[in-house]
Amino acid sequence: MKTSIATVSISGNLREKLDAIAKVGFDGIEIFEQDFIADTGTPREIGDMIRDHGLEITLFQPFRDFEGLTGDARTRAFDRAKFKFDTMVELGTDLILVCSSVHPDALGGIDRAADDFRELGQLAAERNLRVGYEALAWGRHVNDHRDAWEIVRRADHPNIGLILDSFHTLARKVDPNTTRRIPSDKIFFVQLADAPLIDMDLLYWSRHFRNMPGEGDLAVTDFMRAVAATGYDGPISLEIFNDQFRGGRPEGLARDGYRSLVALMDDVRQSEPGIKIKVPEIPDRIRVDGVEFIEFATRGEDAAALSKLLRTMGFAHVGNHISKKVALWQQGDIRIILNQETTGFAHSAYITHGTAICDVGLKVENAAATSARAAALGAVSFDQEVGPGELEIPAIRSVGGSVMHFVDDESGLSDVWSVEFTRADSEPVVGAGLRMVDHVAETMNYDEMLSWSLFYTSIFDMHRTPVVDVIDPDGLVRSQAIKAGEGAVRITLNGAETHRTLAGSFLADSFGGAVQHVAFATDDIFATARQMMEGGFEPLPMTGNYYTDLQARYGLDAARVEKMKALSILYDEDADGAFYQFYSKPFAGGLFFEIVQRIKNYDGYGAPNAPFRIAAQKRLMRPKGMPRL
Numbered sequence: 001m002k003t004s005i006a007t008v009s010i011s012g013n014l015r016e017k018l019d020a021i022a023k024v025g026f027d028g029i030e031i032f033e034q035d036f037i038a039d040t041g042t043p044r045e046i047g048d049m050i051r052d053h054g055l056e057i058t059l060f061q062p063f064r065d066f067e068g069l070t071g072d073a074r075t076r077a078f079d080r081a082k083f084k085f086d087t088m089v090e091l092g093t094d095l096i097l098v099c100s101s102v103h104p105d106a107l108g109g110i111d112r113a114a115d116d117f118r119e120l121g122q123l124a125a126e127r128n129l130r131v132g133y134e135a136l137a138w139g140r141h142v143n144d145h146r147d148a149w150e151i152v153r154r155a156d157h158p159n160i161g162l163i164l165d166s167f168h169t170l171a172r173k174v175d176p177n178t179t180r181r182i183p184s185d186k187i188f189f190v191q192l193a194d195a196p197l198i199d200m201d202l203l204y205w206s207r208h209f210r211n212m213p214g215e216g217d218l219a220v221t222d223f224m225r226a227v228a229a230t231g232y233d234g235p236i237s238l239e240i241f242n243d244q245f246r247g248g249r250p251e252g253l254a255r256d257g258y259r260s261l262v263a264l265m266d267d268v269r270q271s272e273p274g275i276k277i278k279v280p281e282i283p284d285r286i287r288v289d290g291v292e293f294i295e296f297a298t299r300g301e302d303a304a305a306l307s308k309l310l311r312t313m314g315f316a317h318v319g320n321h322i323s324k325k326v327a328l329w330q331q332g333d334i335r336i337i338l339n340q341e342t343t344g345f346a347h348s349a350y351i352t353h354g355t356a357i358c359d360v361g362l363k364v365e366n367a368a369a370t371s372a373r374a375a376a377l378g379a380v381s382f383d384q385e386v387g388p389g390e391l392e393i394p395a396i397r398s399v400g401g402s403v404m405h406f407v408d409d410e411s412g413l414s415d416v417w418s419v420e421f422t423r424a425d426s427e428p429v430v431g432a433g434l435r436m437v438d439h440v441a442e443t444m445n446y447d448e449m450l451s452w453s454l455f456y457t458s459i460f461d462m463h464r465t466p467v468v469d470v471i472d473p474d475g476l477v478r479s480q481a482i483k484a485g486e487g488a489v490r491i492t493l494n495g496a497e498t499h500r501t502l503a504g505s506f507l508a509d510s511f512g513g514a515v516q517h518v519a520f521a522t523d524d525i526f527a528t529a530r531q532m533m534e535g536g537f538e539p540l541p542m543t544g545n546y547y548t549d550l551q552a553r554y555g556l557d558a559a560r561v562e563k564m565k566a567l568s569i570l571y572d573e574d575a576d577g578a579f580y581q582f583y584s585k586p587f588a589g590g591l592f593f594e595i596v597q598r599i600k601n602y603d604g605y606g607a608p609n610a611p612f613r614i615a616a617q618k619r620l621m622r623p624k625g626m627p628r629l
Contacts, residue, residue, distance in 0.1 A: 001236065001265055001277050001278055001279050001280070002027045002028065002058070002234065002235045002236065003025070003026050003027050003028070003235070003236060003237075003258065003261050003262075004026060004027060004028040004029060004030060004058040004059070004235045004236065004237035004238070005021055005026055005029060005030070005237060005238045005254065005257050005258075006029070006030035006032055006059075006061070006191070006237060006238060006239040006240070007021075007029055007030065007031055007032045007035045008030075008032040008034070008035065008239065008240070008241065009238050009239060009240035009241075009245065009253070009257060010240075010245060010248070010250045010253040010254055010257070011245060011246050011247060011248050011249070011250050011253065012250040013035075013038065013039070014035045014036070014038065014039045014046070015039070015049070016250050017029075017035065017250055017254075018049065018050060018053045018055065019053070019250070019251075020250035020251040020253070020254040021053075021055065021254050022053040022054055022055055023251060023254070024251065024254045024255045024257075024258045024378055025258055025378070026055065026254070026257075026258060027055065027056065027058075027235075028055050028056040028057065028058035028235060028237075029050065029055055029056075029057060029058065030057075030058055030059040030060075030061055030097075030191075030237055030239065031046075031050070031057050031059070031060055031061075031091065031093070032061060032062075033060070033061065033062065036060075036091075042090070043087050043090035043091045044090045044091070044092075046091060047090065047091040047092040047093070048092075050091075050092075051092070056093075057091055057092060057093035058093070058095070058189070058235045058237060059093070059095050059096070059097055059132070059189055059235075059237065060084070060087070060088050060091065060093050060095065060096045060097070061096065061097035061099075062097050062098075062099050063080070063081065063084055063096055063097065063098045063099070064098075064099055064101070064102070065077070065101045065102065065103035065106065066080075066081065066098050066101060066116065066120070067098075067100070067101050067106065067112070067113040067116040067117065067142075067151075068101050068103070068106035068107045068108065068109070068112060068113055068116070068140075068141060069101075069103065069105060069106055069107075069116075070105075070107065073103075073105060074116075078119070078120070078123070081120060081123065082123060084096060085123065085124060085127050085129055086127075088127075088129055089127055089129075094128060094129050094130055095129070095130045095131075095132055095188060095189060096124075096129065096130075096131055096132065097132050097134055097163055097189070098117075098120075098131055098132065098133050098134070099133075099134045099135075099136050099139070100133070100134065100135050100136045100139030100140070100141070100142035100143065100148065101139065101140055101141070101142070102136065102138065102139060102140050103140065104140075106140050106141065107141075108140075108141035109141075110147070110150055110151055110154060111154060113141075113142065113151045114151050114152075114154035114155040114156075115155075117131065117133060117151060117152065117155040117157065117160045118155045118156065118157050118160070120160070121155060121157030121158070121159040121160040122157070122159075124159040124160075125157075125158070125159045129159065130159050130160075130161060130188055131159060131160050131161070132161050132162065132163035132188040132189050133148050133151060133152055133160065133161070133162060133163060134148065134162075134163040134164070134165055134168065134191075135147060135148035135168055136168060137167070137168040137171045137172050137202045137203075137206065138201075138202045138203045138206075143168075143172065144172065144174055145162070145164055145165075145168065145169055145174065145178075145179065146174070146178055148162055149162050149182055149186075152186060153186070161185075161186045161187065161188030161189075162182065162186055162187050162188060163187075163188055163189045163190070163191065164179060164187060164189075164190050164191070164227060165190075165191040165192075165193070165239065166191070166192045166193055166194075166213075166218065166220050166223040166224070167191075167193040167194075167195060167206055167210060167218070167239075168206075169223060170218040170219055170220070170223060171195070171202055171205065171206065171218075172202070176219065176222050176223040176225075176226045176227075177222075177226045178226075179223075179226045179227050179230065180226050180229050180230060182230055183230070184230040184231035184232045184233070184276075187227065187230060187232045187234070188234065189234060189235060189237065190224070190227055190232065190234065190235070190236055190237065191237050191238070191239040192213050192220055192223075192224065192236065192237065192238055192239070192261070192264070193210040193211070193212075193213070193220075193238065193239055193240050193241075194210070194211050194212060194213045194214065194215050194216030194217070194218050194220050194260075195209050195210050195211060195216040195217070195218055196209060196211070196216050196217055197216075197217040197218075206241060207241045208241065208242065208243050209241075209242065209243075210239075210240045210241045210242050211240060211242055211245075211450055212238065212240065212256050212257055212259075212260035212450070212454060213238075213260045213261065213263075213264045214260050214263060214264065214454050214457060214458055215256075215260070215450045215453060215454050220264065221264060221267050221268060221271070224236070224264060224265070224268050225268050225271055225272040228268055228272050228275040228276075228277055229272055229275065231275075231276050232276070232277070233276040233277050233278075236261060236265065236277070238257045238260070238261065240257070244447045244450070247447065248447060252451060255378045256450070256451050256454055258378050259377045259378045259379075259454060259455070259458055260454060260458070262280070262282070262376060262377055262378075262458075263377060263454075263458035265277065265279045266279060266280075266282055269281070270284075280376065282372065282373050282376040282377075283366070283369035283370070283372050283373040284369075284373075284461075285373070285458075285459070285460060285461040285462075286364050286365060286366065286369060286370045286373060286459060286460050286461060287364065287365040287460075287461050287484070287485070288362050288363070288364055288365075288460050288461065288462065288484040288485070288488060288489045289363045289364065289365065289488050289489075290333065290362075290363040290436065290437070290488050290489060291334075291360065291361070291362060291363070291436075291437035291440065291489060292335065292361035292362060292363045292405070292407045292414075293335040293336070293337055293359075293360070293361040293405075293407075294334075294335070294336050294337070294357055294359075294360060294361075294437065294440070294515075294518055295336075295337040295339055295346070295357065295358055295359035295360070295361070296336070296337065296338050296339065296355060296356065296357055296358065297339050297346040297347070297349040297350040297353070297355065297356055297357075297358040298338055298339065298340060298350065298355040298356075298588075299340055299350055299355070300340075302354070302355040302588050303338055303340050303355075305587065305588075306338060306355065306587070306588065307327070307329075307338065308536075309537075309584065309587060309593075310329050310336060311429065311535065311536075312532060312535040312536040312537035312538075313331070313432060313434065313520075313532050313535070313537055313584075313593065314331050314429060314430065314431040314432030314433070314434060314528075314531065314532060314535065315329040315330065315331045315334075315336060315429065315431075315434075316329065316330060316331065316426065316428065316429035316431070317329050317424045317426045318330045318421075318423065318424055318426075319417065319421035319422060319423055319424050320421060320422055320424050321420055321421055322389050322390075322420055322421065322422060323387050323388065323389065323390075324339070324341050324387070325339075325340040325341055325342075326338070326339045326340070326341065327340075327424070328417065328421050328424070331429075331431050331432070331434045331435075331520075332431070332433075332434050332435035332436060333435060333436045333437075334434055334435070334436060334437055334520060335361075335417070337359075339358070339359075344384055344385075345358065345359075345382075345384055345403060346358055346359070349401075349402070352401075352511055352512075353510045353511055353512070353513045354510060354588060354589055355588035355589070355591070356510055356513045356514075356515075356588075356591070357402070357513075357514065357515035357518070357591070358402055358403065359395075359402060359403040359404070359405060360398070360402070360403075360404050360405075360440060360515065361393075361404070361405040361406070361407050362404060362405070362406055362407070362489065363407055363408070363414070364406045364407070364408050364460075365408065366408055366410060366411075367393070367394050367406040367407060367408040367410075367411055367413055368394065368411065370394065370406045370459070370460075371394035371395075371396070371406060373459055374396050374459050377458050377459055379396040379397070379455070379459065380396060380397040381394075381395070381396055381397075382395040382396055382397050382403050383395075389419065389420065390419075390420055391412075391413060391415075391416050391419055391420065393405050393406065393407060393413050393416065394406050398455075398514065399442045399444055399448075399452055399514040399515075400442075400444065400512045400513055400514030401512065401514070402514040402515070430531075432522075432528045432531040432532045432535070433522045433523065433524055433527055433528040433531065434520040434521070434522055434528065434595070435520075435521055435522065435523065436520070436521050437489075437518060437519070437520060437521070438487075438490060438519040438520060438521040438594075438596050438598075439481070439490035439491060439492055439518075439519045439605065440490070440491050440492070440515055440518055440519075441491075441492045441494060441515065441516055441517045441518070441519070442491060442492065442493055442494065442514050442515050442516070443494045443496065443503045443506055443507055443513070443514070443515070443516040444493065444494070444495055444496070444507070444514075445495065445496060445497075445507065446478055446495030446496060446497045447495075448495065449467075449478065449480060449493050449495040452493055453480060453482060453493060456482045456491060457482065460484060461484060461485070462482050462483060462484045462489070462491075463482070463483060464480060464481075464482055465480060465481040465482075465483065465603075466480070467479065467480045468480070468607050470494070470607060470610045470611070470614075471610070471611045472500075472501040472502055472503070472611070472614050473611070473614065473615055473618065474498070474500035474501055475496075475497060475498045475500050475501040475504065476497060476501070477494050477495065477496050477497075477501050477502075477503045477504075478494070478495045478497075479492055479493065479494045479495070479605075479607070480492070480493045480495075481493075481605060483603075487603070492605060494516070501614075502590070502614045502617055502618060503516065505590065505621075506589070506590040506591075509589050509590060510589060510590065516590065516591060516592070517583075517591065517592045517593060517594055518593055518594070519581075519593070519594035519595070519596050519605075520593065520594070520595055520596070521596055521597065521598070522595060522596070522597050523597065524597070525569060525580040525581075525582070525595060525596070525597035526563060526567065526569070528595060529567040529568075529569060529582055529595070530567065532595075533567070537584070538584075538585055539567065539568035539582050539583065539584065539585070540568060540582065540583040540584065540585050540586075540592070540613065540616050540617060540620075541568055541616060542565075542568050542570065542612060542613075542616055543612070543616070544565070546570070546612050547561050547562075547564065547565040550564075550571055554571070554573060556571070564580075567582065568582050568583075569581070569582045570582060570606060570609040570612070570613065571609075572602075572604065572606045572607075572608050572609055573599075573602070574602060574604065576600060576601040576602055576603060577598065577599045577600030577601045577602030577603075578599035578600070578602055579596065579597070579598060579599065579602045579604060579605075579606050580596065580597040580599075581594055581595065581596045581597075581606050581609065582594070582595050583595075583613060583616075583617075585617075585620055586617050586620055586621055590621065592617070
């Protein structure tokens with residue numbers, strides 16, 4: 001499998017782009033004309049520089065407004081083509097993309113266009129070059145790959161072929177299976193891009209909202225299955241135009257692109273057997289069965305306060321690490337680790353972020369396979385010296401530089417709690433009915449959301465839900481949930497666009513902390529709330545107006561609403577069920593816990609309550625404009 005990416009897809013100048021693209025493992029690039037022209041090197045120097053990076057130039061693009069012209073305009077089009085051909089020879093590439101014309105003077109007609117391309121093919125053949133024709137979704141006369149193919153077929157020249165682009169086909173809702181009838185030797189190149197489903201002008205949609213395969217809503221896998229079924233075995237390339245990506249980090253964007261291609265082609269390999277493209281075999285997407293542990297990096301007074309908070313919530317201090325200052329707290333299937341070490345990763349995380357969730361452990365079907373799939377998809381592995389008596393548990397870097405460990409039963413890694421921890425000498429705790437982690441809420445800059453969504457859905461057997469807008473009194477936070485199976489693991493990605501929002505201020509204050517809150521599930525939230533409050537827990541107080549409106553909105557029993565008010569419990573419902581939730585007060589600079597109960601098939605997160613929760617939290621935190629001490 002030969003992987004490629006258009007230089008227009010990522011940010012930076014050409015040299016920064018080449019460094020990033022080569023580093024993450026791509027085989028080649030489509031060199032975008034603007035990137036080439038803006039560089040100070042000669043065409044030959046640029047070509048040599050690209051090859052010095054271990055890359056080949058898979059395509060030179062774009063050549064616009066060629067076919068269908070007459071008179072001087074047609075002569076000029078061929079003169080431009082000859083110049084581009086000479087440039088290609090100097091660069092050291094043999095394929096150019098010609099996109100269907102949008103020129104106002106271009107005439108239609110399949111035969112007229114075929115004649116133009118037959119003549120162009122002869123000019124290309126004289127230089128041992130090839131020309132690929134692509135149907136733009138907004139082309140003046142040709143906007144469907146079926147018409148482009150008919151032009152190529154009638155041109156009947158060995159140096160003229162077709163370029164297929166998933167966006168142009170899928171944006172116009174053309175059946176991708178129509179490509180199965182095209183001879184593979186006439187498909188010269190394949191470009192891939194995904195996009196969110198938005199009803200807007202095709203050109204504007206394409207130029208501003210494309211994203212990596214797996215980050216949008218288009219049927220890119222079906223498109224690539226159809227192409228692969230023809231016997232095509234050429235480059236598979238990304239061509240992405242995205243306003244958000246233009247300001248991103250080149251290496252991060254390139255890594256996402258590589259990850260998206262590998263994951264996509266793994267799906268194609270499994271669903272379309274017999275393809276000629278040699279796709280590396282990697283483990284299937286990994287089943288995730290739960291959250292194994294949540295680890296805090298903490299110290300001193302913060303650690304003492306967090307321990308006290310956990311006890312009021314019904315957690316018991318059940319174990320201490322055999323050689324480190326690490327305490328294990330547990331309730332039901334929830335394990336909380338408080339790490340007060342002054343060396344190692346947790347120490348570094350504490351120095352950087354203060355008290356923070358530095359590590360999340362996932363219970364997976366197979367830890368070794370998870371690590372192997374993550375590595376194949378470009379995830380950064382995490383290694384730390386293993387002390388005497390400790391198990392070597394595979395891990396990768398996750399959001400905000402945090403760590404994600406993988407634990408399974410098959411390899412014995414789930415025995416870590418009996419192997420590495422001794423029983424703590426503490427008084428027994430009854431518990432408050434908390435039984436499992438319902439969801440983990442990760443906070444990030446908005447422009448990172450697509451990247452981390454792809455991270456989770458490409459490695460794990462998880463799927464995305466639609467993005468929800470969460471209204472903060474000082475801005476907007478976009479939230480998207482990633483869910484495994486029937487909800488064994490739920491992760492919410494919360495993208496902040498300004499530091500004035502609660503999520504944004506948490507990011508700023510914690511210097512990029514990853515997890516802002518963890519939600520625990522109970523089967524009886526009223527009993528849990530009462531028991532926790534009897535233990536000294538102080539819930540986040542809500543306004544009387546909230547409960548007055550709640551009763552009017554849903555027609556709830558007045559006595560039940562009064563109980564909810566007394567316990568600071570919030571409520572939401574939809575056609576599938578209902579949802580109860582309450583929160584701890586913020587601690588350690590903006591962290592907080594949430595307690596939830598899902599009724600029937602409610603699958604959301606209480607988004608309508610978020611503005612009221614955020615306002616209540618902000619009333620308890622430092623005033624706007626006051627710097628953190």
